[in-house]
Amino acid sequence: MKSSRIVLVSRPVGMPEPENFRIETVELPEPDTGQALLETLYLSLDPYMRGRMSDAPSYAPPVQLGQPMVGATVSRVLESHDTAVQSGDIVLSYGGWQTHSVEPVRYLRRLDPAAAPVSTALGVLGMPGFTAYSGLLTIGRPQPGETVVVAAATGPVGSAVGQIAKIKGAKAIGIAGGPRKVALLRDHFGFDAALDHRAPDFADQLAAATPDGIDVYFENVGGAVFDAVFPRLNSFARIPVCGLIADYNATGLPAGPDRLGLLMSAVLRKSLTVRGFIQSEFAGEQMPAFLEQMSQWIARDQVHYLEDVVEGFDGAIEAFRGLLVGANLGKLVVHVAD
Amino acid sequence: MKSSRIVLVSRPVGMPEPENFRIETVELPEPDTGQALLETLYLSLDPYMRGRMSDAPSYAPPVQLGQPMVGATVSRVLESHDTAVQSGDIVLSYGGWQTHSVEPVRYLRRLDPAAAPVSTALGVLGMPGFTAYSGLLTIGRPQPGETVVVAAATGPVGSAVGQIAKIKGAKAIGIAGGPRKVALLRDHFGFDAALDHRAPDFADQLAAATPDGIDVYFENVGGAVFDAVFPRLNSFARIPVCGLIADYNATGLPAGPDRLGLLMSAVLRKSLTVRGFIQSEFAGEQMPAFLEQMSQWIARDQVHYLEDVVEGFDGAIEAFRGLLVGANLGKLVVHVAD
Numbered sequence: 001m002k003s004s005r006i007v008l009v010s011r012p013v014g015m016p017e018p019e020n021f022r023i024e025t026v027e028l029p030e031p032d033t034g035q036a037l038l039e040t041l042y043l044s045l046d047p048y049m050r051g052r053m054s055d056a057p058s059y060a061p062p063v064q065l066g067q068p069m070v071g072a073t074v075s076r077v078l079e080s081h082d083t084a085v086q087s088g089d090i091v092l093s094y095g096g097w098q099t100h101s102v103e104p105v106r107y108l109r110r111l112d113p114a115a116a117p118v119s120t121a122l123g124v125l126g127m128p129g130f131t132a133y134s135g136l137l138t139i140g141r142p143q144p145g146e147t148v149v150v151a152a153a154t155g156p157v158g159s160a161v162g163q164i165a166k167i168k169g170a171k172a173i174g175i176a177g178g179p180r181k182v183a184l185l186r187d188h189f190g191f192d193a194a195l196d197h198r199a200p201d202f203a204d205q206l207a208a209a210t211p212d213g214i215d216v217y218f219e220n221v222g223g224a225v226f227d228a229v230f231p232r233l234n235s236f237a238r239i240p241v242c243g244l245i246a247d248y249n250a251t252g253l254p255a256g257p258d259r260l261g262l263l264m265s266a267v268l269r270k271s272l273t274v275r276g277f278i279q280s281e282f283a284g285e286q287m288p289a290f291l292e293q294m295s296q297w298i299a300r301d302q303v304h305y306l307e308d309v310v311e312g313f314d315g316a317i318e319a320f321r322g323l324l325v326g327a328n329l330g331k332l333v334v335h336v337a338d
Numbered sequence: 339m340k341s342s343r344i345v346l347v348s349r350p351v352g353m354p355e356p357e358n359f360r361i362e363t364v365e366l367p368e369p370d371t372g373q374a375l376l377e378t379l380y381l382s383l384d385p386y387m388r389g390r391m392s393d394a395p396s397y398a399p400p401v402q403l404g405q406p407m408v409g410a411t412v413s414r415v416l417e418s419h420d421t422a423v424q425s426g427d428i429v430l431s432y433g434g435w436q437t438h439s440v441e442p443v444r445y446l447r448r449l450d451p452a453a454a455p456v457s458t459a460l461g462v463l464g465m466p467g468f469t470a471y472s473g474l475l476t477i478g479r480p481q482p483g484e485t486v487v488v489a490a491a492t493g494p495v496g497s498a499v500g501q502i503a504k505i506k507g508a509k510a511i512g513i514a515g516g517p518r519k520v521a522l523l524r525d526h527f528g529f530d531a532a533l534d535h536r537a538p539d540f541a542d543q544l545a546a547a548t549p550d551g552i553d554v555y556f557e558n559v560g561g562a563v564f565d566a567v568f569p570r571l572n573s574f575a576r577i578p579v580c581g582l583i584a585d586y587n588a589t590g591l592p593a594g595p596d597r598l599g600l601l602m603s604a605v606l607r608k609s610l611t612v613r614g615f616i617q618s619e620f621a622g623e624q625m626p627a628f629l630e631q632m633s634q635w636i637a638r639d640q641v642h643y644l645e646d647v648v649e650g651f652d653g654a655i656e657a658f659r660g661l662l663v664g665a666n667l668g669k670l671v672v673h674v675a676d
Contacts, residue, residue, distance in 0.1 A: 059608070253600060263601060264582055264585075264601075266614075274613070
């Protein structure tokens, strides 16, 4: 069986460029006992992948040069050498940026195509949805009447954060880039207020939308949004940090003054909690409850989701570049095969 | 009854100067029902008082100009108009920088002079000791074999942090300024390693003393110590933040580059917890257990303490100025009367 795959050939400096990657075709090995041959149906594209392209110290090792980019996939089992899955099953896999792969069956999770569109296992019912759920509820702990702010709010993490915050009785303020996304925040996702971070008076708009200050800032972007949020934080505010997409392409530190001490001083004066996390830390304990709860919320129309489906495996690189500048509208997936 | 008191007459810019204060004598009012007339025996001097001299936003309101500086005291009851305390009792009070005061009895706590020297109610058995206990155990949560780092480590907070960390089975690294303090860390307080932050190769020494990285950094100083600690933090490290004395006299932000994003990036990559706190947040729940536990540890010789006693009320201003540059050796108290 042949597989097309996208391999990393050099480490991007700043924005990833097409020449950092190569599309190649390889012959896959025969699946061994305990393995399955998979055909990728959907490939997930997520901001964390920018980190895997870099060899800076991180919570996960970088992709080696010459190896395919990593990533979650929804795949069809073509051939199984294990009783746990059968040919024809649809599974959540970690197949990477390739059209076919051979994977250990113990890492696969069978999906029920009747329960939900299978691509949602990469979004609202997958890692991004769980990131929102675990980070917001475990670290953010929104209380009724509190104010929760999240940016990249039409994305799969931000949109889930806002909607779960509402379910918990908090006020949800969503931030996104451009009028189309801002309209979606209000109309599709039901945020209490929706702000455009590109507006020249964005900081003033945020202040007006948060008259009681900010109790939870779910941090997934960093940069200018954080700067506007920072002075609005209330005493005992919680800041779960799951991403800093605005900084991922940075090639050096910005000019001064140095605000590190200013941040620490606010942490002290306001008894702030700043807590970085990766969803995998909570998956063992909370994933079953999440899957059940989130499925219910979707069924009851309490949580909406939005997918941005790119057609064709070859579009993955351009789509990923777009993701880093917010060109996508909702959870970005590549539709690789039917 | 006349009282000498030290009032704040102007807000310091940078280091507090003698002209920011005035020593004056006032006639105290007669104590009313529910009040007591107190004579100050010991006045506590603590870094947080620098914050009260400033009107920058904080967790507590500033001292008003013309009013006496706030502060905890150990006092003798001269006259009581409440059955809860009697003339002659020794009490923990919040009498401020004055030789005598009239206080509501409900805010006083009776001390047992037979149980421990009464001045310890301002140090190891008081607010500083409880700051160490609650912050380390609730936020830092040191595990056996982990590495705990604390600066200002001969002070009442830092020395308690190190010794409690040892009791919990962690390795304790203490940082202080100058060879005399460093020797005390090892010989008097039993730290596993003691470092002088004034050494030119301090960062290298810290790296050598923390071969397994740092799991808990109890932050009470900020500045250059934090800079050296920062790259040594392990994944899932916890940073309770109770003070930033190195920055208290700062009059502006330091020059760039801006490292705010660098800190947030480390929070994300290493799943760090940075949590500011004031001990009062935990006092209701944990104070009784702390008093019992800490008294036991002292009785069993598992916790040592060190007091720097300044003789005479008039020395308070100079002693406080010295505190901000580390001139004291142990918990700083002013001995006001026998």
